[in-house]
Amino acid sequence: MDVLMSLLGLAGGLGLFIFGIQLCSEGLQKAAAHRIRQLIKTLTNKPLLGVLLGTILTFALQGSNAVSAMVVGFVSANLMTLSQALGVFLGSAIGTSITTQLISFKTTGLALAFLFIGMILYMFSKRSKIRSIGQTVLGFGLLLYGMFVMSSAMTPVKDYPIVVQTLINLEHYPILEFLVALIVTTIIQSSPAFLALMMSLAAHQLISPYAIIPFVLGAHLGGTVTGVISSIGTPGYDAKRAAIANFIFKLLTGLVCLPFYKPLTSLMLLSSNDLNRQIANVHTLFSVLMVLGFLPFTAPIAQVMERLLPSKKVDLGEAVYLDQSLLEIPELAVNQASLQTLEMARILNEEMLARTVLVLKYGNEEVMDRIDEVEPAIDQLYRKISRYLTSLGNNRLSDDLMQRSIEILYVANDLEHIGDIMSNIVKHARKAQIEESVFSAEGLAELELMFGEVHDRFNLALKAFANHDEGSAMRVIKEHPRILRLEKELRFNHFDRMQGGNQKTITTSAEHLDLIENFLRIDGHAVNIAQVVVGIV
Structure with missing residues (x-):
């Protein structure tokens, strides 16, 4: 005994x-x-x-x-x-x-x-x-x-x-x-x-x-x-x-x-x-x-x-920063989730957004296939980031870490939505290709103009998130009305060309207007990311 x-x-x-x-x-x-x-x-x-x-x-x-x-x-x-x-x-x-x-x-x-x-x-x-x-x-x-x-x-x-x-x-x-x-x-x-x-x-x-x-x-x-x-x-x-x-x-x-x-x-x-x-x-x-x-x-x-142990190429959907052992250290785990979100943004930017002009101009089949391949990886990364952060448990997080984890989830969710939008853009491009319709020169130039503006603002929002740069974030937020005005102006120009009898404009009207709407939605998500940086969540 x-x-x-x-x-x-x-x-x-x-x-x-x-x-x-x-x-x-x-x-x-x-x-x-x-x-x-x-x-x-x-x-x-x-x-x-x-x-x-x-x-x-x-x-x-x-x-x-x-x-x-x-x-x-x-x-x-x-x-x-x-x-x-x-x-x-x-x-x-x-x-x-x-x-x-x-x-x-x-x-x-x-x-x-x-x-x-x-x-x-x-x-x-x-x-x-x-x-x-x-x-x-x-x-x-x-x-x-x-x-x-x-x-x-x-x-x-x-x-x-x-x-x-x-x-x-x-x-x-x-x-x-x-x-x-x-x-x-x-x-x-x-x-x-x-x-x-x-x-x-x-x-x-x-x-x-x-x-x-x-x-x-x-x-x-x-x-x-x-x-x-x-x-x-x-x-x-x-x-x-x-x-x-x-x-x-x-x-x-x-x-x-x-x-x-x-x-x-x-x-x-x-x-x-x-x-x-x-x-x-x-x-x-x-x-x-x-x-x-x-x-x-x-x-x-x-x-x-x-x-x-040489590094090997990893799948796009592989969450390289989300080390499960780091969950024992909430401060570092949240930091890793932030890094993974930035990596998710990099993939979205380089593999999808940067290829948009090629899709609009040439309807490049290889590029469209690549975007379709990347979109599920973006969804997968969002799910992994969400599971990683929620597995930390609220009771183990300080108020500051809780706020940071919510902000990361906001940004990751916006990135996932942009991935869905890019997939939608490819669908419109494929539809135009099947119908053998071609954008007018003026319409294509306007689409490139608006996408260029939106893409630059998205990059600025990402930079603000990465560096916690409130000044850059406020620029993105304050200039959103300018993008709204640009969207209305381009929509008016499109209808004006239709009234003038431009056959290419008439044929591609639905795709053209949907693309403008999708670009505006991307800008809305860029604004959401910027609002996270300045604490508007």
Whole structure:
């Protein structure tokens, strides 16, 4: 019965520890996500600064997984090179070591203080930022208290010689220890949590000092497996390269150090008399050795990864920016949705709108077929962006992020409607082709004129959305009446030519007027996009 209760206590303490990590990470992201993004942009110019950044972020966010997701997002967005990302990954190992060092001390009183302070801030503050800070403090308190629960749960186990001897004898099977640590860390998705589990055993002398290094190396590697698995389903190749490179760093460190675990253990024993401190110290040692060994070679390693995993042409409907692993970081997920919306706009612009004149002038069959191929891809991208943003969940978003996600949905929806309009324009062009009707020279010139105006305004609206340029957005909005007047003028000119007996104008009247109407609708959607930028939604 005591053993069962110990196992339940161990599981409960581990649950508190992992939940504390999650609360701490989410709270900090809500409180300072924008500043974190700015920090990433400014501290990655030099490899050493990248290591420092990885260290700070991993300790602050209480997990290398969150940092990995954030960094991969910046690589995908071309805000950071793969080489810079590798430096940050190396630093994240040291950040995990700082957490390990902290939990190696007896901090029960500190845990209770954090829980009380965090509860006060979270429960009684009306300001969202203060509540987020409270959530962070509360999470840190749970983390430390979970450590205490695990350690306390192991107290009765030392009275069972068979269990104690089995655990102690593991020191003779370093490869088994390495694999156990690798598998357990992969399952619980947290190397600090596994190390905390080790410390709870070490506090009661339930593991041998010679078991520590294989366990630590296995946990070191296990913390990267989740990133590799999650990157498999992502369309972006940089995500795969970064995750695999991080895995290789830890794997090579393990392969180099594991054969020398006995002399390394002798060195570890000199660092402290406390077994928990020894665990923390050896984890720090491996992290520092990994940085020293790989940091000078991040650039060539990045080049090798790019050769091993070359980018391939992706389908137009492939959502290259919507990495599911980034949903754990709402600030970055919303940013990725914005980037995907801009990519959707680029495809719409280059593959559809830019080809409109060719359709009007020549009825080019190949161009019309291409536009028909692209339209379903635009619909597909809109659905993927919508699902991605709605999967974030309203309760996890700050008011600012909620507003941004709604704005992105507005813009993506307008782009999808423009795709439908372009498909409609192709239908009119095909109809004119079948009926062998040709626009008059004057009518064609007017259609080109109006489309040129609308296309320029659409590009300006997109630029305003991409750069959050309210000045450009207001230009689009204020000049819309001019487009309305142009539409009326061109419609009048068309009827005037009909009255004059222009046979081509008479034959193509329905198609001509429908095209003008479609161009006006495109301009209306450009205005909608501009209104999003200035906050009129």
